[in-house]
Amino acid sequence: MAQRPPDVWARGHAYERYMGRWSRQVAEVFVAGLGGRNGLRWLDVGCGTGALTGAVAARCRPRAVVGVDRSRGFLRAARAAVPAPAGFAVADASALPFHDAVFDAAVSGLALNFLEPPGPAVAEAARVVRPGGLVAAYVWDYAEGMGLLRHFWDAAASVDPAAATRDEGRRFPLCRPGPLHALWTGAGLLDVSVAPIEVPTVFNGFAELWEPFLSGQGPAPGYVATLAPAARDRLRTRLATTLPTGPDGSVALTARAWAVRGRRP
Structure with a gap:
């Protein structure tokens, strides 16, 4: 069987046209639901183009906020989009370059399912927060709640049955409440909860919806490129x-993410 090409995450501008505009909406709702006082120290793991980092910087008046990602291209976009006090660094989520409890x-936003396996990344996130500190993330509900991708992969599989193996709904079983809850409790986190976040995704016409699939950034555009x-x-x-x-x-769809949170003992 041919090996599936790796997902491409390199061009920040292309990602923004494809998914970034919706990820910013979800980031705003996610951060608003976290609560917490001002002046905290935040880490955004797998920060991508900075949607979640920017929401934290704007809403939470942080003492410090650091975004880390493996993609230098995405980090260039994040640095251009998010002003101080945010800082950014290249880092692997499974081996964070920070001391314990800092x-x-x-x-983490929309990144956890791309980490294989995700457990070490959650353990690392728990390690670098203080006792009682927050560890939280959200991922798209690829199987049922992400209207844009559900329509895309159903259409792809109808004209090319082999495309079904690349469907994120099948590839990422983590992106459901049960597996997310189990991942957090398995990392030793307490008071774990999972909740949905839903935002509208409205396109002025089909061209606006289709053109980002030609960018090559992410699983679905990567498939189109082949x-x-x-x-x-x-x-x-x-x-x-x-x-x-x-x-x-116009095409009016919705996008749902699952948000999980817990605290370090």
């Missing part, structure tokens, strides 16, 4: 026929 909160022009056109046509399109040509 942060008050460690958070297709010959004729196969790409078949997928485009099939997807267009399955979407809920309004009289003005």
Whole structure:
């Protein structure tokens, strides 16, 4: 069996057009729900283009907030988008370059399912927060709640059955309440809870929805990049026929994420 190409995360601008605008909405809701006092020290693990880091910096008046990611391209975009007091560094989520208990909160947005395995990253996040500190994250509900990707992969599988193996709904069983809860409790965290976050994803027309899939950034655009022009056109046509399109040509969908939180003993 041919090996699946790795997911590409390198070009911040392309990611923003594809998924970043929706991830910023989710980040705002997520941070608003965390509560907590001002002046805390925050770590954003797998910060990407800085959506969650920026929400923390804007809403929480942090003493410090640091975003780490393996993608230098994404970090360049994050540095350009998020002003001080935010700082950024290249780092592996499974081997964080920080001493024990130096942060008050460690958070992560839309990254956990891309860490294989995710357990070491959660353990590292727990290690670097103080006793009683917060460890929280959110991931897309790929299987059921991410309307854009659900329509895309269903259309892809209808014209190319082999595409089903690349569907994030199948690839990421972690992105459900039960597995997330188990991951947090398995890391020794207390008072664990999981809750949904849902935001609207509205496109002015099909072209606005389709063009970001040509960017090559992430699993679905990465799949499109492998297709010959004729196969790409078949997928485009099939997807267009399955979407809920309004009289003005707009496409109104929703995106759901699952947020998990707990505290270090």
